[in-house]
Amino acid sequence: MNIWLAPLHGITNYLFRNTLCRHFAGIDFMVTPFLPVQEKSKLNVKNWKDIWPKNNTLHPIIPQLMGNQPAHFVDTMNVLHDTYGYEAFNWNIGCPVAQVVHRKRGCGIMPYADRVEEVVKTVCAQTSYRFSIKMRLGLHHPDEGMRILERLNEYPLDFIVIHPRLGEQMYEGTPDWDTFDAFYSLSRHKIIYSGDLFSVEDYQTLQQRYPNIEDWMLGRGLLRNPFLAEEIKGLPTGNQSSRFSKYYQLWVEELRASRGDLGTLHNLKELWHYYRYLCHLDDTELRHLLRINTLDDFLPESLGYIDDL
Numbered sequence: 261m262n263i264w265l266a267p268l269h270g271i272t273n274y275l276f277r278n279t280l281c282r283h284f285a286g287i288d289f290m291v292t293p294f295l296p297v298q299e300k301s302k303l304n305v306k307n308w309k310d311i312w313p314k315n316n317t318l319h320p321i322i323p324q325l326m327g328n329q330p331a332h333f334v335d336t337m338n339v340l341h342d343t344y345g346y347e348a349f350n351w352n353i354g355c356p357v358a359q360v361v362h363r364k365r366g367c368g369i370m371p372y373a374d375r376v377e378e379v380v381k382t383v384c385a386q387t388s389y390r391f392s393i394k395m396r397l398g399l400h401h402p403d404e405g406m407r408i409l410e411r412l413n414e415y416p417l418d419f420i421v422i423h424p425r426l427g428e429q430m431y432e433g434t435p436d437w438d439t440f441d442a443f444y445s446l447s448r449h450k451i452i453y454s455g456d457l458f459s460v461e462d463y464q465t466l467q468q469r470y471p472n473i474e475d476w477m478l479g480r481g482l483l484r485n486p487f488l489a490e491e492i493k494g495l496p497t498g499n500q501s502s503r504f505s506k507y508y509q510l511w512v513e514e515l516r517a518s519r520g521d522l523g524t525l526h527n528l529k530e531l532w533h534y535y536r537y538l539c540h541l542d543d544t545e546l547r548h549l550l551r552i553n554t555l556d557d558f559l560p561e562s563l564g565y566i567d568d569l
């Protein structure tokens with residue numbers, strides 16, 4: 261089985277990915293957060309630090325793209341191939357954020373199966389790159405996703421990642437596994453499962469339900485517990501307090517160097533919404549932590565929460 265790191269926009273950038281794989285094992289593949297496709301004359305990929313090869317030497321990545329114009333995909337892929345050598349790309353048609361959806365991008369394109377097919381058809385006809393898709397069940401209704409999957413069966417995609425929620429659900433409620441069953445049976449492509457894998461038990465339950473799925477994508481579960489990929493693979497996790505503490509310390513240093521103290525504080529507060537699970541913080545403790553305004557108080561020795569994981 262393979263474990264994938266999910267793209268999490270604003271979180272799993274190259275600094276995060278590199279720090280993560282310096283400290284934790286078990287992750288086989290990584291998809292980057294999305295980048296906007298453009299026509300060739302408007303592209304400035306030199307600014308796309310997140311996918312500079314020199315920033316991604318520790319682990320191969322698949323750049324994720326977002327857009328809805330077939331020609332823009334071809335232009336962007338060609339430029340990324342010629343500039344950086346990338347040969348595989350993923351298309352995000354699952355992002356549920358309102359500003360994205362309103363522009364018929366991300367999940368906002370899912371009601372328009374014709375346009376989805378047009379993009380895939382153009383990419384497959386005009387390029388020889390490996391192309392994959394990351395999708396939800398639909399924006400408003402699973403029929404949208406079913407229609408898209410039927411059409412995608414006609415094209416040689418690399419794989420399809422499915423997060424079994426509708427766009428309008430955002431990340432709320434439980435995933436709809438019954439509908440995912442239907443999607444899984446309909447698609448002739450390799451399916452990668454993404455959604456709510458927070459523990460080894462979650463993985464085992466879904467693995468029993470879908471014994472033919474070999475690829476599992478971890479997002480928020482890996483943020484909550486960076487040992488999760490190792491645990492799922494049955495690798496020894498050793499002294500978790502000392503390993504997490506070293507990881508956290510290095511992450512603070514990386515952040516400080518790239519974002520300054522204020523940016524680091526902001527990022528750490530966001531991450532503690534996830535780390536609270538590993539460190540067993542209750543609501544009061546989390547509230548207290550989120551009120552801290554000096555970086556020194558966020559270091560492992562000051563926090564104390566990391567001592568007995």
Ligand SMILES: Cc1cc2nc3c(=O)[nH]c(=O)nc-3n(C[C@H](O)[C@H](O)[C@H](O)COP(=O)(O)O)c2cc1C
Nearest residue numbers: 266267268269293294394423454455456478479480
């Ligand atoms: C903060 C955040 C940012 C995300 N950014 C992206 C993104 O850039 N591209 C994408 O395809 N999915 C994105 N997702 C969706 C995740 O990749 C994943 O499919 C989803 O969170 C469900 O998996 P999980 O429960 O393991 O997190 C994002 C999710 C979150 C919570």
